Amino acid sequence: MSIPLLICDDSNMARKQVRRALPEDWDIDVTLATNGEEAMEAIRAGKAEMLFLDLTMPVMDGYQVLEAIQREGHKTMTIVISADIQPEAQARVMKLKALDFIKKPVDKSKLTEVLTKYGLI
Amino acid sequence: MSDSLILSEDQRDCLQEVCNVAMGQAGDSLARLFNVFITLTVPNIRLVEAKAIHGELSTMIDAPTVSAVRQAFYTTKGNQGLCGESIVIFSEASFHEIAEMMAYDRADLGSTAEQELLLDISNVLNGACLNGIAVQLEEALSYSPPALIGQHIPVERILDREQLVWDQALSIKIGYSIENKAFQCDMLLFMPGVSLSHLLGILDMLLDDF
Numbered sequence: 001m002s003i004p005l006l007i008c009d010d011s012n013m014a015r016k017q018v019r020r021a022l023p024e025d026w027d028i029d030v031t032l033a034t035n036g037e038e039a040m041e042a043i044r045a046g047k048a049e050m051l052f053l054d055l056t057m058p059v060m061d062g063y064q065v066l067e068a069i070q071r072e073g074h075k076t077m078t079i080v081i082s083a084d085i086q087p088e089a090q091a092r093v094m095k096l097k098a099l100d101f102i103k104k105p106v107d108k109s110k111l112t113e114v115l116t117k118y119g120l121i
Numbered sequence: 122m123s124d125s126l127i128l129s130e131d132q133r134d135c136l137q138e139v140c141n142v143a144m145g146q147a148g149d150s151l152a153r154l155f156n157v158f159i160t161l162t163v164p165n166i167r168l169v170e171a172k173a174i175h176g177e178l179s180t181m182i183d184a185p186t187v188s189a190v191r192q193a194f195y196t197t198k199g200n201q202g203l204c205g206e207s208i209v210i211f212s213e214a215s216f217h218e219i220a221e222m223m224a225y226d227r228a229d230l231g232s233t234a235e236q237e238l239l240l241d242i243s244n245v246l247n248g249a250c251l252n253g254i255a256v257q258l259e260e261a262l263s264y265s266p267p268a269l270i271g272q273h274i275p276v277e278r279i280l281d282r283e284q285l286v287w288d289q290a291l292s293i294k295i296g297y298s299i300e301n302k303a304f305q306c307d308m309l310l311f312m313p314g315v316s317l318s319h320l321l322g323i324l325d326m327l328l329d330d331f
Contacts, residue, residue: 010163011138012131016331056141056161083145084161086152104142105257 002029006048008039008065009081010057014104018052018081021108023121036060040068048076050120053098055082055089066096079114081106127168127291127317132324136293139327140164143253144295147308150249151242151297155222158300165294169311171285175277181294182307184212188235188272189279190243193265194251202319203260205290205312207251208270208279209243211305218304236269243267246308250295258323287313291320 005028009015015032022028031047033039037060042048051069055062062080069076080093083104090101100114115121128136141164148159169177189210196202219238244267255262270279293310312320 011141012134013138013328013331014141020331056145056163058163083142085145085149086159088152088158104138104145 002027003049004029004031004047005050005052006031006033006039006042006076007052008033008036008057008062009052009054010034011054014054014081014106017104017106018111021106021111023112023115026121036062036065036068039065040072043069043074043076044072048074051076051078053078053080055080055084055093063092063096066093066098070097077118077120128166128321131328132321133166135324135328136320137164137166139254139257139324140166140293140295142257143250144297146253147246147250147295148297150245154242154245155299157222157302160298160300162296167292167294169290169292171282171288171290174280174282174285177292178276178279181292181309182210182212182276184210184276184305186213186273187211187276187279188213188216188239188274189270190239190267191270192243192247192267194262196319197261197263202316203258203262203312203323204316205310207247208309208311209239209246210276210279210307210309211239211242212307213273215304215306218299218302222299222302232272235272239269239272240267242306246297246306250308258320258327260323287311287315289314291317 007015007018031042033042035057053062053065066078078098079100079102080098081102081104085103093101099118102110102114144161144164148161152159187210189208191206191208193206195204216235251262290311290313295308298305
């Protein structure tokens with residue numbers, strides 16, 4: 001069965017970059033969200049076994065999404081893909097139970113490496 | 122005039138993402154300089170007209186008086202390329218916070234020391250941010266040395282309408298604030314109309330890759 005996968009970023013280009021960087025032969029069902037609120041709706045609807053999440057977004061940012069996932073007890077596995085490369089930003093998302101952090105612009109080999117590391121592909 | 126007459130939605134999105142990545146690099150540099158956490162917000166792109174610049178400035182910068190440093194950038198590939206100006210604007214309350222972070226005694230932070238700090242911080246932000254933009258756009262940029270516009274001046278005085286060399290420019294506002302401190306510094310990039318067609322060409326090439 002396809003893996004429900006959600007890509008959340010306010011930038012259309014960034015969403016495309018993530019999508020392009022995913023393994024071609026991966027059996028996934030992709031949903032897109034442009035801010036944290038849309039992401040939470042998709043997560044509640046069961047569309048996000050995996051989530052690729054931006055941090056700096058309008059309406060509801062990535063940190064708030066990670067908090068909401070924990071609060072609502074979803075089993076979503078989140079990989080943060082952000083331009084905010086401060087070590088403290090990475091520490092905070094890891095504390096909020098993100099699986100890993102990838103810096104923007106996302107790179108195919110790095111993404112593949114992370115997915116392989118967690119046995120996701 | 123509507124911005125959409127100049128920038129398509131895709132071009133705006135692409136430019137915003139390019140700025141977002143560059144902002145992240147600059148924020149990281151600033152965070153390391155002060156050993157603090159920098160709060161970043163989504164870059165704001167607007168088209169501004171020279172005749173309305175003072176109104177634009179007071180809309181964009183919410184501080185009665187500011188200190189500001191300017192630095193010009195231009196492409197090294199002849200005169201057809203990217204060019205513009207970066208203005209780093211410090212809101213008034215920031216100085217005490219900076220002085221504390223740099224462990225200055227407040228009384229010691231005279232006008233000269235303050236100038237040095239302003240120039241240093243501007244250098245760090247401009248270096249990382251403009252370089253970040255240049256790398257992504259695959260442009261080689263040169264920079265003029267940073268120059269102090271003024272200290273503790275009304276925000277309208279940052280730009281002299283009479284001396285602007287453009288009628289229209291694309292402005293990009295990138296804000297950096299320090300968590301739990303009254304430090305706010307905004308970088309305003311102005312790219313004049315003549316530089317825009319070149320910029321849009323580069324954005325289209327980036328977009329074609331997707």
